[in-house]
Amino acid sequence: MNLGELGWDDGWMAGFGPFASAGMAPARVVTEDKHYYTVVGEGGPTLGQVAGKLLRRAHDPTALPKVGDWVATSPGKGGRCCIEGVLPRRTSIVRRNAGRSGSAQVLATNIDVALVVQALDSTLSLRRIERFMVSVLEGGARPVIVLNKCDLHTEPEKVAGEVRAIAGPHEVLLTSARSGLGLGKVRGVLGPGSTAVVLGTSGVGKSSLINRLMGEKAMVTLPVRDGDSKGRHATTHRELVVLPGGSLVIDTPGLREFQLWLDGGGLDEAFPDVLAVASQCRFRDCRHDMEEGCAVRRQVAEGRFAPERLASFLKLQSELEAVADRKREHEWARNRRRVRGGNIRVQHARHGDEDLEGA
Ligand SMILES: Nc1nc2c(ncn2[C@@H]2O[C@H](COP(=O)(O)OP(=O)(O)OP(=O)(O)O)[C@@H](O)[C@H]2O)c(=O)[nH]1
């Protein structure tokens, strides 16, 4: 296997220097299971396990290997390999874990493009698209919105227009994994050697799209429920595959909930319309919430700015603020443990972190 086909380049090579000196080989993580990873290196796919040293060194589960990561491997027992290190990620999609202690979950790493997939049926939500866009931009990747199942809608272009109105400069594509319509456009945003991830709720057709792009039924798909078009969580793990044109794509299980975790300016990027008006607010640090002299709220009152769009902005903004607080608490607790010299235990990343509803 030529590593270039998996996205390896001079930048990765430079970062790998210290590992190469230690006699290790680079490989990319393509699947993650409860105990094992599948990694692909020059010798092809191998089962891998995280080395004890890396487990102990990882300050939290997000530092452990994830699908999309470039890792340093050494030979292990029984033809398996040991994963000894993870190269610093260029981009990542991270959400705040629902239910559990509000920690972070890394969904995919080192991706160039995130295909935010929605179905043109009753499940479509502009607010969800905004949420995904913020998260993708926070993680450093480029969002492309894919409106799938356009064969089910009588006026797909009309919906695409509504989505374009909230998508800023980002592309909005209409597809049908059933008829094949729009698949050429999707191929167009995936260059050879570049990595994409499909994101969206269950049943929107993420795996069906990948099967179409693959030209074969590589991924399991399941019909959606009759009553509400919700999916049945057909995909249960993340997997990176190579498409015929040489681009790479990561399939992910449907996400029921997607709370933000990263905060690196993605909110402003996803809401350029808010940013454009914000310069007219009285206070430079106006949050467009309760402040006096807020130009955005004035525009809403005058009917020039969509109230649901501002509401969405405010909701995401307060979520990011809560996340920042939470991270400060984590950091504080970590430092305190360090000062005390206590042992920091790390749990192995668990398979099945997605919202498998048992449906
Ligand atoms: N009519 C129509 N049905 C589609 C289209 N794409 C997918 N489907 C159907 O929608 C159902 C769900 O598709 P999947 O590909 O399993 O959806 P998914 O997003 O991968 O779902 P999870 O793996 O559960 O997250 C299947 O029955 C597909 O055949 C489409 O473009 N048009």
Ligand SMILES: [Mg+2]
């Ligand atoms: Mg799927």
Ligand SMILES: [Zn+2]
């Ligand atoms: Zn304001």
